[in-house]
Amino acid sequence: MDSTSPSRSGRGAGDDRRPGPLDRYAAERATGALRGPAGCVYLHQGAVYCVECPTAPGVGARLATAGRVPPERWRHAESAAGAHHRGGQFLLQQGWLTRGELEVCQLSALLDAACFVLAQEAGATSFARGDAHWLGVIRPVDAAALLAAVARRQAQLDRLDAWSAADGAPVVPIPPEHPGPPDRPPLTGRQRRLLAHADGERTPGELAHALGHSAFLTLLEVRRLAAAGRVRLPPPAALPRRRPGAVPHQRRARDTAADAPVWHLPDPGALETTDPDVALLVRLRTALEENL
Amino acid sequence: MPGIDQVLARAMGIPGVLGAGLTDWTSGLTLGTAGRAPHGDHDAAAADTAEVVQAVTRNATFDTAGGDGEPLEDLIITAGNSYHLIRLVPTAFDSQTCLHLWLDRTRANLAIARLRLRELAAELVTD
Numbered sequence: 001m002d003s004t005s006p007s008r009s010g011r012g013a014g015d016d017r018r019p020g021p022l023d024r025y026a027a028e029r030a031t032g033a034l035r036g037p038a039g040c041v042y043l044h045q046g047a048v049y050c051v052e053c054p055t056a057p058g059v060g061a062r063l064a065t066a067g068r069v070p071p072e073r074w075r076h077a078e079s080a081a082g083a084h085h086r087g088g089q090f091l092l093q094q095g096w097l098t099r100g101e102l103e104v105c106q107l108s109a110l111l112d113a114a115c116f117v118l119a120q121e122a123g124a125t126s127f128a129r130g131d132a133h134w135l136g137v138i139r140p141v142d143a144a145a146l147l148a149a150v151a152r153r154q155a156q157l158d159r160l161d162a163w164s165a166a167d168g169a170p171v172v173p174i175p176p177e178h179p180g181p182p183d184r185p186p187l188t189g190r191q192r193r194l195l196a197h198a199d200g201e202r203t204p205g206e207l208a209h210a211l212g213h214s215a216f217l218t219l220l221e222v223r224r225l226a227a228a229g230r231v232r233l234p235p236p237a238a239l240p241r242r243r244p245g246a247v248p249h250q251r252r253a254r255d256t257a258a259d260a261p262v263w264h265l266p267d268p269g270a271l272e273t274t275d276p277d278v279a280l281l282v283r284l285r286t287a288l289e290e291n292l
Numbered sequence: 293m294p295g296i297d298q299v300l301a302r303a304m305g306i307p308g309v310l311g312a313g314l315t316d317w318t319s320g321l322t323l324g325t326a327g328r329a330p331h332g333d334h335d336a337a338a339a340d341t342a343e344v345v346q347a348v349t350r351n352a353t354f355d356t357a358g359g360d361g362e363p364l365e366d367l368i369i370t371a372g373n374s375y376h377l378i379r380l381v382p383t384a385f386d387s388q389t390c391l392h393l394w395l396d397r398t399r400a401n402l403a404i405a406r407l408r409l410r411e412l413a414a415e416l417v418t419d
Binding site for chain 2: 057062063065066067068092098099100101103104105107108111139141145146148149150152153156185186187188189190211212213214216217224
């Protein structure tokens with residue numbers, strides 16, 4: 001009964017990964033805080049017991065949005081944690097949470113944050129030996145097992161990489177009456193709830209924070225929805241928009257003299273497509289026309 | 293007020309149980325284990341269990357509860373000599389965990405195991 005035992009953790013995923021700072025401090029059985037560009041990983045004797053990242057809702061945010069522990073109680077626990085970092089124990093002693101809830105919520109938040117902190121390519125990191133998180137060590141996870149789990153989650157996102165443009169854009173649902181692909185698959189309950197909260201302004205990350213939901217799962221569902229034609233992909237920003245009816249100067253002078261009608265091809269900015277292949281073709285056409 | 297280890301220890305009291313685990317089904321991360329695992333590998337069992345749950349949760353076909361009740365409760369796999377029983381843990385907050393049991397088919401009663409696992413999943417995350 002031990003979640004920290006080193007063992008073969010997941011086949012294939014992450015096996016060819018280069019060792020990073022986390023591998024090093026885990027092998028040293030170090031205790032402290034590993035800070036990187038995306039967030040902070042707390043270690044106790046080489047095992048990960050807390051990960052914090054602004055991209056993923058933390059334990060407090062998850063419990064608050066679920067109505068389980070109000071934010072003022074959470075702040076109270078943080079101030080009561082003391083020098084021995086016993087915030088988790090305090091929450092249990094007050095009866096505000098059960099041990100199972102605290103463990104499951106903490107592990108879920110830890111894994112979600114780890115996806116964004118550990119999936120990043122190496123950046124500048126610093127290790128503060130002895131630094132601890134106020135919640136304390138609740139249920140540590142083996143670092144290698146955590147890295148393998150992050151790789152398995154990343155592989156799911158990678159399979160939908162063609163729709164990654166949806167990650168940072170406002171989630172804009174495409175209403176059912178809009179002419180979409182003819183055979184749209186039905187939605188799952190989670191997808192329906194996500195779309196119900198998509199106000200056309202909030203990004204997947206902002207929706208995850210507002211709902212206290214897993215940032216990874218929200219990204220994955222939004223990519224799935226984009227792939228299914230239920231969510232609008234943002235127009236490509238890298239290329240200049242073509243000017244409708246743009247033609248070379250000599251031809252324009254001749255056409256005007258002949259009073260010929262001017263052709264207006266569809267403005268790609270107005271072309272609504274969720275198919276990344278079609279979007280690519282539109283961008284190609286725009287680029288070609290710029291050079292006519 | 294049991295934690296993960298206490299719930300898994302209680303799961304080992306279910307008649308016919310060979311092993312038990314708690315897993316994050318989005319990633320296959322092992323959150324806790326007790327007893328034995330098929331082929332002696334708890335982490336492989338967790339990763340494979342996660343893939344089964346993902347296959348079922350990804351599409352709407354098995355999500356037929358509508359607005360009422362849990363969208364998914366149990367997944368049951370029967371094999372020549374054993375049962376594999378997977379229970380999604382319903383939590384007030386957002387989480388994606390499942391309890392799973394490996395049962396000896398000659399000694400286990402599937403209906404009893406299912407009811408006991410449902411109780412244990414509820415005990416894990418409620419007062």
